[in-house]
Amino acid sequence: MFWLDRVYEQLGTSLKEKIASGNTLTVRDEKTSSGRVHVGSMRALALHAALSERLTEAGVPNIFKYEINDFDPMDGLPVYLDASVYTEHMGKPLLHVPSPDLSAENFAEYFANEYREAIHDAGFTPEFYRASELYLSGRMNGVIRTALEKAPLIRQIYKEISGAERADTWLPISIICEQCGKVGTTKATLFDGEKVTYACYPTAVKWAVGCGYKGEVSPFDGKAKLPWKVEWAAKWKVMGVDVEGGGKDHYSKGGARDVARRISEEVFEYPEPFGVPNEFFLVGGKKMSSSKGAGSSAREIVDLLPPQIFRLALFGKDMNQQINFDPAGDTIPVLFDTYDTLAEKYWSGIVDDDSRLFEYIHTPVERVALKSRKRFLPRFSQVAFLVQMPHLDLESEMLRLKGGAITPLDREELELRAKYAKIWLEKSASDEFKFSLSMDSVPESAKNLSLEQKSTLVELLTFIESHEKLDGLALHTEIHEIRKRHAIEPKAFFGAIYQAFLGKDHGPKVGWFLSVLDREFVISRLKEVS
Numbered sequence: 001m002f003w004l005d006r007v008y009e010q011l012g013t014s015l016k017e018k019i020a021s022g023n024t025l026t027v028r029d030e031k032t033s034s035g036r037v038h039v040g041s042m043r044a045l046a047l048h049a050a051l052s053e054r055l056t057e058a059g060v061p062n063i064f065k066y067e068i069n070d071f072d073p074m075d076g077l078p079v080y081l082d083a084s085v086y087t088e089h090m091g092k093p094l095l096h097v098p099s100p101d102l103s104a105e106n107f108a109e110y111f112a113n114e115y116r117e118a119i120h121d122a123g124f125t126p127e128f129y130r131a132s133e134l135y136l137s138g139r140m141n142g143v144i145r146t147a148l149e150k151a152p153l154i155r156q157i158y159k160e161i162s163g164a165e166r167a168d169t170w171l172p173i174s175i176i177c178e179q180c181g182k183v184g185t186t187k188a189t190l191f192d193g194e195k196v197t198y199a200c201y202p203t204a205v206k207w208a209v210g211c212g213y214k215g216e217v218s219p220f221d222g223k224a225k226l227p228w229k230v231e232w233a234a235k236w237k238v239m240g241v242d243v244e245g246g247g248k249d250h251y252s253k254g255g256a257r258d259v260a261r262r263i264s265e266e267v268f269e270y271p272e273p274f275g276v277p278n279e280f281f282l283v284g285g286k287k288m289s290s291s292k293g294a295g296s297s298a299r300e301i302v303d304l305l306p307p308q309i310f311r312l313a314l315f316g317k318d319m320n321q322q323i324n325f326d327p328a329g330d331t332i333p334v335l336f337d338t339y340d341t342l343a344e345k346y347w348s349g350i351v352d353d354d355s356r357l358f359e360y361i362h363t364p365v366e367r368v369a370l371k372s373r374k375r376f377l378p379r380f381s382q383v384a385f386l387v388q389m390p391h392l393d394l395e396s397e398m399l400r401l402k403g404g405a406i407t408p409l410d411r412e413e414l415e416l417r418a419k420y421a422k423i424w425l426e427k428s429a430s431d432e433f434k435f436s437l438s439m440d441s442v443p444e445s446a447k448n449l450s451l452e453q454k455s456t457l458v459e460l461l462t463f464i465e466s467h468e469k470l471d472g473l474a475l476h477t478e479i480h481e482i483r484k485r486h487a488i489e490p491k492a493f494f495g496a497i498y499q500a501f502l503g504k505d506h507g508p509k510v511g512w513f514l515s516v517l518d519r520e521f522v523i524s525r526l527k528e529v530s
Helices: 003-014 016-021 041-057 083-089 107-121 131-136 141-149 151-162 228-239 256-267 298-304 307-315 331-347 353-360 364-368 380-386 394-402 408-427 444-448 451-465 472-486 490-502 510-515 519-529
Strands: 025-032 062-069 127-130 186-191 196-200 214-217 281-283 323-325
Touching: 003 016, 003 041, 003 353, 025 041, 025 228, 041 062, 041 107, 041 298, 041 307, 041 364, 062 107, 062 131, 107 127, 107 298, 127 131, 131 228, 141 151, 141 228, 151 256, 228 256, 298 307, 298 408, 307 323, 307 331, 307 353, 331 353, 331 380, 380 394, 380 408, 394 408, 444 490, 451 472, 451 490, 451 519, 472 490, 472 510, 490 510, 490 519
Parallel strands: 025 062, 062 127, 281 323
Antiparallel strands: 186 196, 196 214
């Protein structure tokens, strides 16, 4: 069963009564806008978006709300920002930190704008809102009061679930200091029903310096914020959340989800939403951080791929399997190959998990006409090679590959793949995938071939001289036969061919590669090296 259908069945069982009532379900996720948002955050967003789309497919009314959290304190300084400018703002709510330029009202909005665009370009359409809107509008006032009045219970839950001891005076609230404007450096000690007594400490945290002010103030209407585990549960109630998961780290025993569930049920008297954990999205094997500026941003990765291929990267593995995306390696060519395999099955009428996946890597609007979009899909790795060969005409080579007339849809696909091949080669592909045909002279590395390599090249030369037309499949077959007859290692034989023309020991599929070159040039070069 396609993983999304499996999760939907679990959701349907968990929320059976509410679905039967016909009430609109609320799906929610959020991201703190503390810097350029790394692509790893897109996995949780994609999971929630997919569940929303699946609910809609089943006729279940729902809304997917996505929060840009602009009310958390600035607790990390991304490496691409000027420390001399931003150090003084550490500890302030993100919406009170200045924007890096005049294009946005504040720091959070500046980075949220880029992230929202990346989300939209990837084909996801959540309804966005800001955390500050909940606090400043007073919608959080009720849960803030409840949390303060039930502070002893919250302290008990922390202790029972995670073993975290809180002093008897600890209150689940962070006041925005009236003097310095920082929220990450304050500690509250008393709530009299209307106001909170607090102090702003110079050494409360390592990443910000408080001013030492002491005072009392109302915690309502945006003057304070809840600590995040309490806040998570509070937002479930305030937003009426029915579906919200999270990263697997939050679901560890004694972790954030366990704490938030108990607080939601016992403090706010609201049932825990349906949710499932998702594995991490790694880039080059590494986890990323927005606040530290580490890793590839969502914008950067979305720009590397067409939306369907990026969605395939997100949906192609079960949500409990880790994704390791290496933009410099073969991840992108392999994703295109996978897309082509899925498409072939889908357009041939096969109905299985792969066809379901193929549907969901396209947007709901695209799915309507998906069956009528059948077209020839040139292999991405071949297109990536062809765009590096200025002497070759891309459309002519596609005509050869297809073996028939090119339709408007074929041409559209070719142009799309050529565009993204150039982007990939320019921005992220390693040198392994970059080729330059040595037209004028034999590459230095091809001048030291072994006698064994040269003898196989002589036989290949004889075959090519005896055939007027170079057919990729025929060449591929003959090359393998030559290798078998000479009992030469594939790497040694193929490497000799690539060295002769590219100066590298690797390249595209060898038969096809030789077939796209000028026959007389191939003959001349093989004579030179053998």
